[in-house]
Amino acid sequence: MKENAPRLLSKSVTLDGVGKSFGEVRVLRNLVLEAQPGEFLVLLGESGCGKTTALRIIAGLETASEGRVWIGEQDVTDRLPKERDVAMVFQSYALYPHKTVAQNIAYPLVVRRVPEAEVAARVKEVAQSVQLGQLLERYPRQLSGGQRQRVALARAIVRRPSVFLMDEPLSNLDAKLRGHMRAELKHMQYRLGVTTIYVTHDQVEAMTLAHRVALLDKGVLQQLDTPARIYSDPANLFVAGFIGSPPMNFLKGRLADGAFEAPGVRVPAADRSRQARVVMGVRPEDCTLADPAGGQLRGQVYSIELIGDHTLVTVLVGEQEVVVKAANTFEARMGDTVALRVNAGRVYFFDADSGARIR
Amino acid sequence: MKENAPRLLSKSVTLDGVGKSFGEVRVLRNLVLEAQPGEFLVLLGESGCGKTTALRIIAGLETASEGRVWIGEQDVTDRLPKERDVAMVFQSYALYPHKTVAQNIAYPLVVRRVPEAEVAARVKEVAQSVQLGQLLERYPRQLSGGQRQRVALARAIVRRPSVFLMDEPLSNLDAKLRGHMRAELKHMQYRLGVTTIYVTHDQVEAMTLAHRVALLDKGVLQQLDTPARIYSDPANLFVAGFIGSPPMNFLKGRLADGAFEAPGVRVPAADRSRQARVVMGVRPEDCTLADPAGGQLRGQVYSIELIGDHTLVTVLVGEQEVVVKAANTFEARMGDTVALRVNAGRVYFFDADSGARIR
Amino acid sequence: MKPLRRLLAARRLDELAPAQKFVVYAPLLAWTAIVLFPLYWVIVTSLKEPIDVADGPYYIPFVDFRPSLHAWKYIFFDLGRDTLRPYLNSVIVSSAATLVAVLIGAMAAYGLARMEYRPSVGSVLLFVAAIALAALMSFWGGVDWRLALLAGLAIFAIALRMLGRRFRRRLANHDILFWVISQRILPPVVTAIPIYLMFKELGLLDTHSALIITYATVNLPIVVWLMYDFFCAVPRELEESAQIDGASRLRIFFDVALALVRPGLVATSLLVLILCWNEYLLALFLSTVEAQTMPLLVAAQNATRGPQWWYMSVLIIIMILPVIALTLLLQRFITKGLLVGAIKG
Amino acid sequence: MKPSSLGDVFDRQARAAFVLPSVLIILAFSIFPLLVSAYLSLVRFQIAPGGYTLHFVGWSNYRKLLFGSEQFHFLGTFGEVGALEWTLIGAAALWLLAAFVRYLRGGAWSLAGLAGRLLATAGLLAVAVLCAYTTGGAGRLGSFTVTLFYVTAGVAAQFLIGLGLAYLCTLPVRGRWFFRMVFFLPLMVTPVGIAYMFRMIADTTVGPLAPVWNAVGLRQISWAADPWLARIVVVIGDTWQWVPFMFIVLLAALESQPRDQIEAAQLDGAGGWRIFRDITWPSIAPVAASVVLIRLIEAFKIVDLPNVLTNGGPGIATESMTLHSFIAWRTLDLGGSAAVAYMLFFASTICCVSFFHFVVRAARRAQGA
Amino acid sequence: PSSAKEFDGVTVNVMTFTGPQIAEPLQRRAPDFEKLTGAKINVITVPFSDLYQKLLTDWAAGTNSVDAAVFAPQWMVDYVTGGYLEELTARVAKDRALKEDDVAPFFRDFSQKYSGKTYLIALDGDFHMVYYRTDVLKKLGRKPPQTWDEYLEIAKAAHNKDWNGDGKPDFGSCISKKRNAQAYWWITSISAAYIQSQGTAQGAFFDPRDLKPLTNNEAFATALRFYKDSTQYGPPNEINLDVGDTRKLFISGQCALTLDWGDIGTLAIDPTESKVKDKVGAVILPGATRVLDRDTGKLVGCDRKRCPYAVHGINHAPFAAYGGWSGGINAHANPKVKDAAYAFFSYMSQPAQSNVDVTLGKTGFNPYRISQFKDMSVWTRAGMSVEAAKNYLGAIEASLNSPNMVLDLRIPQNQRYQQVVLDTALARFLAGELDVAQTMQTIESGWNELSNELGKDKQLAAYRASIGAK
Numbered sequence A, B: 001m002k003e004n005a006p007r008l009l010s011k012s013v014t015l016d017g018v019g020k021s022f023g024e025v026r027v028l029r030n031l032v033l034e035a036q037p038g039e040f041l042v043l044l045g046e047s048g049c050g051k052t053t054a055l056r057i058i059a060g061l062e063t064a065s066e067g068r069v070w071i072g073e074q075d076v077t078d079r080l081p082k083e084r085d086v087a088m089v090f091q092s093y094a095l096y097p098h099k100t101v102a103q104n105i106a107y108p109l110v111v112r113r114v115p116e117a118e119v120a121a122r123v124k125e126v127a128q129s130v131q132l133g134q135l136l137e138r139y140p141r142q143l144s145g146g147q148r149q150r151v152a153l154a155r156a157i158v159r160r161p162s163v164f165l166m167d168e169p170l171s172n173l174d175a176k177l178r179g180h181m182r183a184e185l186k187h188m189q190y191r192l193g194v195t196t197i198y199v200t201h202d203q204v205e206a207m208t209l210a211h212r213v214a215l216l217d218k219g220v221l222q223q224l225d226t227p228a229r230i231y232s233d234p235a236n237l238f239v240a241g242f243i244g245s246p247p248m249n250f251l252k253g254r255l256a257d258g259a260f261e262a263p264g265v266r267v268p269a270a271d272r273s274r275q276a277r278v279v280m281g282v283r284p285e286d287c288t289l290a291d292p293a294g295g296q297l298r299g300q301v302y303s304i305e306l307i308g309d310h311t312l313v314t315v316l317v318g319e320q321e322v323v324v325k326a327a328n329t330f331e332a333r334m335g336d337t338v339a340l341r342v343n344a345g346r347v348y349f350f351d352a353d354s355g356a357r358i359r
Numbered sequence C: 001m002k003p004l005r006r007l008l009a010a011r012r013l014d015e016l017a018p019a020q021k022f023v024v025y026a027p028l029l030a031w032t033a034i035v036l037f038p039l040y041w042v043i044v045t046s047l048k049e050p051i052d053v054a055d056g057p058y059y060i061p062f063v064d065f066r067p068s069l070h071a072w073k074y075i076f077f078d079l080g081r082d083t084l085r086p087y088l089n090s091v092i093v094s095s096a097a098t099l100v101a102v103l104i105g106a107m108a109a110y111g112l113a114r115m116e117y118r119p120s121v122g123s124v125l126l127f128v129a130a131i132a133l134a135a136l137m138s139f140w141g142g143v144d145w146r147l148a149l150l151a152g153l154a155i156f157a158i159a160l161r162m163l164g165r166r167f168r169r170r171l172a173n174h175d176i177l178f179w180v181i182s183q184r185i186l187p188p189v190v191t192a193i194p195i196y197l198m199f200k201e202l203g204l205l206d207t208h209s210a211l212i213i214t215y216a217t218v219n220l221p222i223v224v225w226l227m228y229d230f231f232c233a234v235p236r237e238l239e240e241s242a243q244i245d246g247a248s249r250l251r252i253f254f255d256v257a258l259a260l261v262r263p264g265l266v267a268t269s270l271l272v273l274i275l276c277w278n279e280y281l282l283a284l285f286l287s288t289v290e291a292q293t294m295p296l297l298v299a300a301q302n303a304t305r306g307p308q309w310w311y312m313s314v315l316i317i318i319m320i321l322p323v324i325a326l327t328l329l330l331q332r333f334i335t336k337g338l339l340v341g342a343i344k345g
Numbered sequence D: 001m002k003p004s005s006l007g008d009v010f011d012r013q014a015r016a017a018f019v020l021p022s023v024l025i026i027l028a029f030s031i032f033p034l035l036v037s038a039y040l041s042l043v044r045f046q047i048a049p050g051g052y053t054l055h056f057v058g059w060s061n062y063r064k065l066l067f068g069s070e071q072f073h074f075l076g077t078f079g080e081v082g083a084l085e086w087t088l089i090g091a092a093a094l095w096l097l098a099a100f101v102r103y104l105r106g107g108a109w110s111l112a113g114l115a116g117r118l119l120a121t122a123g124l125l126a127v128a129v130l131c132a133y134t135t136g137g138a139g140r141l142g143s144f145t146v147t148l149f150y151v152t153a154g155v156a157a158q159f160l161i162g163l164g165l166a167y168l169c170t171l172p173v174r175g176r177w178f179f180r181m182v183f184f185l186p187l188m189v190t191p192v193g194i195a196y197m198f199r200m201i202a203d204t205t206v207g208p209l210a211p212v213w214n215a216v217g218l219r220q221i222s223w224a225a226d227p228w229l230a231r232i233v234v235v236i237g238d239t240w241q242w243v244p245f246m247f248i249v250l251l252a253a254l255e256s257q258p259r260d261q262i263e264a265a266q267l268d269g270a271g272g273w274r275i276f277r278d279i280t281w282p283s284i285a286p287v288a289a290s291v292v293l294i295r296l297i298e299a300f301k302i303v304d305l306p307n308v309l310t311n312g313g314p315g316i317a318t319e320s321m322t323l324h325s326f327i328a329w330r331t332l333d334l335g336g337s338a339a340v341a342y343m344l345f346f347a348s349t350i351c352c353v354s355f356f357h358f359v360v361r362a363a364r365r366a367q368g369a
Numbered sequence E: 001p002s003s004a005k006e007f008d009g010v011t012v013n014v015m016t017f018t019g020p021q022i023a024e025p026l027q028r029r030a031p032d033f034e035k036l037t038g039a040k041i042n043v044i045t046v047p048f049s050d051l052y053q054k055l056l057t058d059w060a061a062g063t064n065s066v067d068a069a070v071f072a073p074q075w076m077v078d079y080v081t082g083g084y085l086e087e088l089t090a091r092v093a094k095d096r097a098l099k100e101d102d103v104a105p106f107f108r109d110f111s112q113k114y115s116g117k118t119y120l121i122a123l124d125g126d127f128h129m130v131y132y133r134t135d136v137l138k139k140l141g142r143k144p145p146q147t148w149d150e151y152l153e154i155a156k157a158a159h160n161k162d163w164n165g166d167g168k169p170d171f172g173s174c175i176s177k178k179r180n181a182q183a184y185w186w187i188t189s190i191s192a193a194y195i196q197s198q199g200t201a202q203g204a205f206f207d208p209r210d211l212k213p214l215t216n217n218e219a220f221a222t223a224l225r226f227y228k229d230s231t232q233y234g235p236p237n238e239i240n241l242d243v244g245d246t247r248k249l250f251i252s253g254q255c256a257l258t259l260d261w262g263d264i265g266t267l268a269i270d271p272t273e274s275k276v277k278d279k280v281g282a283v284i285l286p287g288a289t290r291v292l293d294r295d296t297g298k299l300v301g302c303d304r305k306r307c308p309y310a311v312h313g314i315n316h317a318p319f320a321a322y323g324g325w326s327g328g329i330n331a332h333a334n335p336k337v338k339d340a341a342y343a344f345f346s347y348m349s350q351p352a353q354s355n356v357d358v359t360l361g362k363t364g365f366n367p368y369r370i371s372q373f374k375d376m377s378v379w380t381r382a383g384m385s386v387e388a389a390k391n392y393l394g395a396i397e398a399s400l401n402s403p404n405m406v407l408d409l410r411i412p413q414n415q416r417y418q419q420v421v422l423d424t425a426l427a428r429f430l431a432g433e434l435d436v437a438q439t440m441q442t443i444e445s446g447w448n449e450l451s452n453e454l455g456k457d458k459q460l461a462a463y464r465a466s467i468g469a470k
């Protein structure tokens, strides 16, 4: 998709070796990251890993302790925020409490001396697209959480900046609205090809929106790749464990003569050098419940959880839990012994100590 | 589950005919709702439908325009918040800016003159459970969004109130942490059996945590039932459309001689009285792609979207879109003609005008 | 038990329990009385004949004394112009001075609250020394003050070039803050004459501008201080989002910052306005005829015949009235929860 | 990037542009008077043919105040000090010493900090001793000690009352506007006016309170004849006048207090008082500290009330430093006047610097500002 | 209008304190004067309390926005030493219309002059007298006080009885003893009787021979004692009353005796203020039978030699406190303006005008010309009963004619002598901080310190000049 996004005004964003510390707290470490012009880059990471900080540094609200920030061809490290021409959705909304919704949304345009008529039109349009059409005359204090968040979003997308920075812009919206907004955003971004850096905790969101996903852990970049690859080809244990819900199952064991072995587990793994301390990872949807006879893993049903369209079955293999995604027709009682087989092409091995992927 | 939750100190919460208006804005209409002692009740609804307001009324922070509020045997409509013995997680955290994380969490206990040693212990414990152990000495302004949210959560669960009110307490946490917290909460609530009213937009959360789900729309209660029933037996079009993601597919058509008919659609529906304006609903996971020969619906592939463990295929049937959940091995090109068959037992019919379910 | 609760505990957050009501209203009403009684006395006095003031307290007009408007007549007709002129002067001077002080002061406060200043001790001392030199030159050396000032600045510039790099120790915002407020410590008794001389040099004696400049300056510190704290209370995120939206500093200051400290702003302006409105000593020296202000008129009512209570009372009353009106107008802006809904977390 | 508008130009120089106007104006205004009055305090002003002469006399103006013929006037008349006083002073000294040790122990001590604390401590002790001497036995307060009394008593009263009223006005009471309006009134009366007003009110023969006064059987006594009564009357007047100042500012501070924090505290089970102490107070503390500081500074300059109410009598019992300076000035003793003013300047500065460092900045640091 | 006038186009800024007193007559007569001479008189007023400073600053700083002023002659010394005041000797000499010889000798020879030169035009006669309630004295069957001791007796007798029929007990004697007000003048009025007996030139403050303060001796002690004793017969808050208050008390009938300037005479006939119309009598300041022997510092009985001016063996020393508002002219004003200013003051002072003005309460002017108490008619027309007028003017005449009148202290920085040292000491004396001896001690040392500070010789010279000591 990225390829055919218009390039006219879109600029690349480059963090090169950016680090940030608050006092002795090191929040970002030597972060190297580039978003191509028109790219939709999603930042993922645990709570507190430095996503917001990264965005704020790009926006120029924080000054990086080290490293430089580029927008397009320009080194903006020492530029004021207003000179960087970015639009941002704050994680904490930061609405103007003394302005009505309409005024809040209009502000970026008003500041830029856009003719009133046009402002009015744009505001109306944007408000519609975030479904706030009715509330334009309200003040932030008269809005619900989600509505406030949408005002914040609207205020950002009312402009055509060269970069969008969005910090969990949909986190407080209901599934339906979120789906809708997601589509809207994707469409808009596609249409305008504005480089976008997007923070979210919702993996479906990440998967559906992102051209590429950047995964941070404790301020260190773990992997930067397309959603599909991130999902199907994780660089290390952390990435593997972080992406996907329910998360990937991990089994400690060892690689010996062409198979991965652990109590109650024997998964053929040809062409693998033998190694003592190994973690095998397999996703719930890549395991299937097999007849107790065959199967590479065997254990007892530990819990069963019906989630709408499917059932999550937790199986105790040795001391280790394995979650399996089964059809919501699945029937079994706790403690039943079951066997599992895994989709051999979809198992991953990691070094138990370094967490590095073993290929 | 509910049955075997301890009943000692847990109280029921009853809203009886509660209404609330801000000026002429009517936010809640004649809301009748009861949470049994020890029940975990989840409030679902679109953004701005009145969930927070409802919680605030239960907490006593807003006064209901009409109706009364009961906690346990007591009519608390005219009681101050502090006399209601409820703990609340505010949607907007509402942390104390000049107290450290530790002091924030400790405050409810300190106010109750709990001996220092115990306070310290409880705080430590709770902080651990929300993974803030390291940050106890920080001030809120030094925390990330998610960390703040966890402080808010910790401050609520540090004490043992007779009712928990939680307003999207996990919305800003990453999937992994959220899963963990969800388990924690479920466990805690199960252990203590404190009646809990919980607002969320995350349906998985709703499904896994709730004993019962209450679905609001524009301040009106739509359905109050167990997650499973809500999902599998929606009371009306709104509920059906709101629960489940991707949402249920709706097809406009008519019921005639034992079948539902629409352009490109013919689904056998025996024992149904004929009716002109009908909406048929079927969930993506209840449709399967069939060989072009057979199948009750036929149309062209409109878009394909890989989402981690599965693929979403949008098929254009007549003018109407139908989303199908397919294995992530599914291969097809845009515009290919495909046929679908639906799980006959899992189709729902609604009156196109009233939205009421047709049984 | 239950009736007791009713008595002690409120039923909602937005009302008070009967018991609380008493605890709350009693002091309020008490202080109201304390405030109003003297003013009532002033009003009554303005209606008394001297004789009624002189012997024994009389409280209620018509009941225990015959009210007369002689004082009012005297102030409004006999004095006439001599009341009107100072009155207008007071209005002009204090409103103008307030505007200037609040504007400039608020800006400084904002700067100090949001940005970091680290002037080096050395250069500051240097500057002061230079200016001092200029002052000396013009005061004792009899050099024309403009020349003197230029010379001083020149010296400063040169010296800074030479020594600038040497200075290590630096001041911080709070030093500046304290310096600002410290300007109010010296009592006007001693500053009046020098200021008088300054304005004599400038040839501005007995003009509005003299008073406006003076009042604006002497009240700046108060503005800076009060506003500083109010600005500190505003969450930075709001201004940050304005920066992102592309507003200039100045614009942020007016559109966002000022709007969000409105209660503080109003309170401060009112205070400054009133301080200007009531200032006596400086007015005495800087004005002779044209620029005389009301306080002079009030003070003047104590002459060889002793205080003319009745006239004073009238003056006091007519001096309060406009301020009351203004306060009524502005107090609406001192309202709750301005920031609700602005920030999550 | 864009054609530079006014805003951009301003932005480049923002830091300077915001503060310079104030700083320059204040500088231009303060330096000259400061120098002149400083110089004046070292000279004797005398009218002489062709204008006046300034005859340099060194410290004699100050010497007079501290040790010479004006000592009784400035510092007061010294009486003998009882054991009780000494013990009190001793206690104070110990306490200060402890604070000192704590400071040094605290590690991060700077020379400036040390000097400052030394000065503050010395000042405090000196004042303590002075008070002991001038109150004990036949001792009598001088304008310096009287001023201190006005400052402490007045500002304390004003702050407490002001805060109390402001707080009450934030509660859901009927007629809030009315109360606010009324409480603000006294400030609007010109100080001279207030002084005369109180002279009327406080008059025990024809004043409104005379009947009360007589009823209590005090007809033959007058507050004006008793030093402490007179001082208290002055403080009452001062309080009446300045409560509104505290009131309005604290009110503004209280009103701009975030609501959801309070709601949270209510749910956490805190009562009105606790909420005030734990949540509201910390957030208004900086403003509170600032107004108190400002009032301190202003209170040191109190003059109109004593001047009009008692002209400093009985004896010199109610004479404040500024009044002292003012009288000297009126009688053309410009040197002496400036000297008093400068003593006031030093006293006030020491007091305020200490307050600033130990209270105001502490409060702000807690705020994280 | 037709013929061009002498001062066409000339404007004179005359400063005085905000009226109505003093300012009122000036403002009232300015238009007539303009019609007469074409000179525009522009009366500038500032609060009474600050007139002195205001004038001084304007003149000393060389702003000179004030061309002429009406002020208390006591200030003359400062303005003259500063060279701000125009000397008027020549002008006065030429000026027939002024009727200089009609001006009472004291004002002519002392009040308007400094070291023999005239600088001021008197517009008002100020000196202390004792006022009493004729009705009260009648009831008590007593004569007006001739000596201070009698004064006390009467006060004692009259104290604590209701004299104005309002049910409340009234007071024997009201003397304004407030600090920083007029207190220091009363003490002189009292002590002078014991201290000065040889005529004005003998001086009542210092010994003109060596500038030795006359404040530490039996005479002054006696005065102090009287001063304190009189308090017992006064209002409880007498210590906090200024003359304005005592006046109000007296004319509202609450006092039997009071000390005051001439004003009460006119105030008492003002119906809006007075409850004691025609019940007021005035008498020259009481005197003493024993006077100070300046060498021993003891009191000795009067005799021909010691008290040449004694009446019935009683030595009176009426005190011209403040000295009466007079007009002076800024030496740096331009000549034309000076002339106009002089013309105006002269005009104000001429009998045609002043003889009317002195009878009007609101003018604040009191008689200072012989003619003003020769014909009664103006007074009766102004509302006095004949005998009231007789009595009042009698007292004035007696005082004015006394060659033993006391001239107020007029040496450089006299304010510091009187308003600071003397006044403070008195206040502390009343407040009980000091006893008689300490008080006298304090005053004496204070004055000496000042004299030394300012140059004893200069001060002595100035003092002698002011009282015209031979």
Ligand SMILES: Nc1ncnc2c1ncn2[C@@H]1O[C@H](COP(=O)(O)OP(=O)(O)OP(=O)(O)O)[C@@H](O)[C@H]1O
Pocket: A141, A142, A143, A144, A145, A146, A147, A172, B022, B023, B025, B027, B045, B046, B047, B048, B049, B050, B051, B052, B053, B054, B091
């Ligand atoms: N003060 C007010 N005045 C007018 N309308 C208000 C006010 N406060 C809230 N509302 C409206 O009440 C409705 C319900 O608000 P509420 O906060 O309960 O929604 P919510 O269900 O919590 O939504 P969200 O999921 O976004 O938090 C919203 O539509 C909001 O616009």
Ligand SMILES: Nc1ncnc2c1ncn2[C@@H]1O[C@H](COP(=O)(O)OP(=O)(O)OP(=O)(O)O)[C@@H](O)[C@H]1O
Pocket: A022, A023, A025, A027, A045, A046, A047, A048, A049, A050, A051, A052, A053, A054, A091, B141, B142, B143, B144, B145, B146, B147, B172
């Ligand atoms: N002022 C500060 N002082 C010290 N540490 C800070 C400060 N501000 C932020 N941090 C820390 O920096 C880290 C990164 O913060 P940031 O807001 O970027 O996290 P985040 O990735 O946005 O988390 P979330 O998803 O919860 O918003 C957090 O661990 C936080 O505790």
Ligand SMILES: [Mg+2]
Pocket: A051, A052, A053, A091, A167, B144, B145, B146
């Ligand atoms: Mg964040």
Ligand SMILES: [Mg+2]
Pocket: A144, A145, A146, B051, B052, B053, B091, B167
């Ligand atoms: Mg909500």
